[in-house]
Amino acid sequence: MNKIIFLDVDGTIVDYENHIPDSARQAIRKARENGHLVYVCTGRSKAEMPDEIWNIGFDGMIGGNGSYVEHKDQVLKHQVIPYETAKRAVDWLESRGLEYYLESNNGLFASRNFLEVARPTLRTYALGKGASEDQVLHMEVEDAFPGLIHGGNLYRDDLNKISFILHSYQNHLDSKEAFPELKAGTWGGRGEEALFGDLGVKDINKGHAVDVILHHLHADRANTIAVGDAKVDIPMLQSCQIGVAMGNGGPEILAVADLITDDVGQDGLYKAFEKLNLL
Template sequence: MSKLILLDVDGTLINYEAILPESAEKAVNLARSKGNLVYICTGCSKAEIAQRDFRTMQLDGMIGANGGYVESEGKVILHQSLSKAEVKHIVDWCNARHIGFYLEANSGMYINDYYLEDGPVAMAKYIAGKGKEIGDISEYKENFGKGYILKHGEDLYRDDVNKVSFVLHSYQDHLDSKEEFPDLIANTWGGKGEEALFGDLGPKGITKKYAVETLLDYLGMDAKDAIAFGDAQIDLSMFECCGYSVAMGNASEPVKQAADYVTDDVDADGLLHAFEHLGLV
């Protein structure tokens, strides 16, 4: 019986420097050659995933935007985005507070001027908090904006945005966002111990669990044949609806406690070792 394998991306499939370990590439390709289906299940939107170097690795589809987008073999199964009015509200609120943000759309990642200042600092903290170091911080800051599209004024009022991530100057920004946008889901994400470095806002009712259940229904598969892999607490909803769950060795403690099995770190061939343990390769 083939399995549905669901992989979180950052910290699970790739490391926190966005590098795909050769062992993970091997694991995915071998698992698919045995008839298993492999989908990524990530907070990233399609445009961000397109910037990753997956080399020869092939996938059957993706769940993106923490569940707001589902694609299978090139066919869009689900796409729930923010309305243009909601995006305008978020953009204006962030700009009024001088907060850097990026709009996560399948067509690209759109940023304001403040993100060119806030983004490199927050992302450097994110990478350092996951145990990695940026060699030349000046070069990192200089190259930081290359993966984004800078827009101004009304050009940021878009109708194709899956969710919005913004830099937290303090945790109060997240608390204020929950009050300002009661009709949206407000999350945080970040570095060591899942320190809150970023806030994000997306459509209510959208979770990885909801998207996985949508995909299972589309594929006509049973939840008992689904295996979820993750490292962060936002992956817990994915664990809930899958028959088996695996936490990476670099996962946070609550994720390890919730998982059926804990493998090695992403950089210590953890994905391949778990695939071997489960007989997927």
């Protein structure tokens, strides 16, 4: 029976330096050759999907942690942050001196000083995910965010999500209070150790987006598999028949997974596909 497979990107298909293991490419391509459908299911917006990833070959995309759903170039769903709310969020971040980037399918738009401020933050993030000191020594922001746009229009009506560098965990708590109409979250660390805050469309997650694709395909949930590494991936795993956690995953997702594979850099995706008889 052919399967429908949903894959997180960062920490699942690519490592935390944005490199794709050859084994991951092979696994995805072979699974599709065998008739399985494979979708990326990511917090990234479409503009954050460089050709190096997209050209592996996929049947569609869930982006913005569920705000965007695409099947074979057909947009099934796209919810964005309303313009007035997005404008108010930008003004709020600017007034507090918080550097940020705006995530849309049309590009990633950085605040004035994001490049400089984000460099040490992203290196800390990579170290926390298992990268070595040598690996992050020359890591630049563009390595994590290829195509980042500087000097672009920051008042936008096409935003899936807004991410910002936390000065402290209180910034996240304040954003949650300031924007109750949005979903406020954090990433890059557990709880008060988080490095980033984010604001996105409320009442969506990766699991809801999986349901959109299954409804469109008239497909049976019994044939679904999800693979991820982070807390934000848990709804995706819980929406699928089989949930796989990468070995580099956090404790929350490891606790709910049906199967735990190896780290992303140790052919974890390929080994999971092999064990599940997808190859």
